[in-house]
């Protein structure tokens with residue numbers, strides 16, 4: 001079974017990837033934490049068999065299990081939900097060495113991780129991701145937190161903590177029930193990894209595109225390899241820059257596609273195939289368009305050639321089933337949204353762009369005309 005070891009000194013942990021690994025949850029948890037009362041936070045859309053696999057395994061290993069659920073919506077990724085869960089954790093009298101176990105997608109993991117980080121100033125958390133995105137991205141790296149409602153808007157991930165899990169258990173079987181569109185959206189982060197990992201896994205981008213059929217057909221071996229290779233890439237970035245302090249390079253490179261993507265993600269009428277019924281875009285879809293725009297900007301700046309731009313745009317478009325974004329507002333409106341992001345962060349408008357050789361770099365103060373042309377290219 002492909003394990004990845006995340007080497008962060010005393011905060012080190014394993015990421016275990018494979019079909020059926022949830023059956024080992026109880027035994028593995030018991031070996032890692034002394035407490036025997038587990039607080040199991042569940043995504044409320046999970047099928048019964050997934051919940052049972054986790055609960056039965058914990059039970060067999062001698063844990064008392066208290067359950068709570070989360071509805072995976074950004075409005076529910078809130079301090080109110082944290083308050084409710086902390087009340088339940090306290091009510092169940094969890095002690096300092098008892099674990100929180102988050103079983104669900106990135107929302108469940110981010111909320112569950114933050115509950116664990118804050119209860120009694122921190123108790124252990126085990127992440128059991130059940131979406132492709134959370135397996136390859138959100139569950140690894142220790143970022144936890146919730147959104148904050150300010151000035152009438154939802155500010156994403158404004159409150160939180162770095163809190164590394166004791167274990168990540170990515171059971172590929174859980175992907176069987178994940179809606180296909182969610183699975184495809186998760187591929188955006190995989191392709192992102194493929195574009196920034198350099199020589200460590202130079203074939204990852206092409207391999208992913210070549211295996212889209214197997215991924216769609218839920219070939220467990222291919223999905224296991226996909227998740228495992230992506231966890232390796234994410235782990236290398238996290239280990240080099242645990243708390244995103246490196247500025248350029250480091251964790252900042254994981255923002256490839258995200259500055260453009262974050263600007264269009266809240267535009268409620270956009271849909272990946274032009275069908276209004278499929279609006280709004282999922283996060284991964286917005287990031288997919290963002291990577292296409294980044295590829296155009298990089299080509300206009302002379303950092304990659306026509307062929308490399310086309311390879312990225314076609315690959316991302318095919319994997320995520322993205323059509324031209326006809327309904328995109330004028331580029332100035334999108335640029336404004338990107339600028340706003342910049343003001344909020346108090347920094348410059350920093351873009352991550354591909355520079356060839358499956359590497360990316362950060363660019364400050366890119367010419368507004370280039371950014372506008374990159375945005376306009378999404379209508380093509």
Ligand SMILES: NC(=O)c1ccc[n+]([C@@H]2O[C@H](COP(=O)([O-])OP(=O)(O)OC[C@H]3O[C@@H](n4cnc5c(N)ncnc54)[C@H](O)[C@@H]3O)[C@@H](O)[C@H]2O)c1
Pocket residue numbers: 043044045046047071072073077104105106107108110130131132133134137138139140141142143144156157174175176177178179182283
């Ligand atoms: N902490 C990090 O480093 C990090 C990184 C990336 C993203 N995130 C966060 O992750 C969140 C997005 O995560 P996500 O894409 O996993 O979305 P999600 O948690 O919203 O889950 C997506 C949908 O799939 C459902 N679902 C989850 N697992 C399922 C399964 N196995 N079968 C059927 N349905 C299932 C959920 O109920 C939801 O409807 C965002 O809030 C984002 O901010 C965090």
Ligand SMILES: [Zn+2]
Pocket residue numbers: 189258283287
């Ligand atoms: Zn993302």
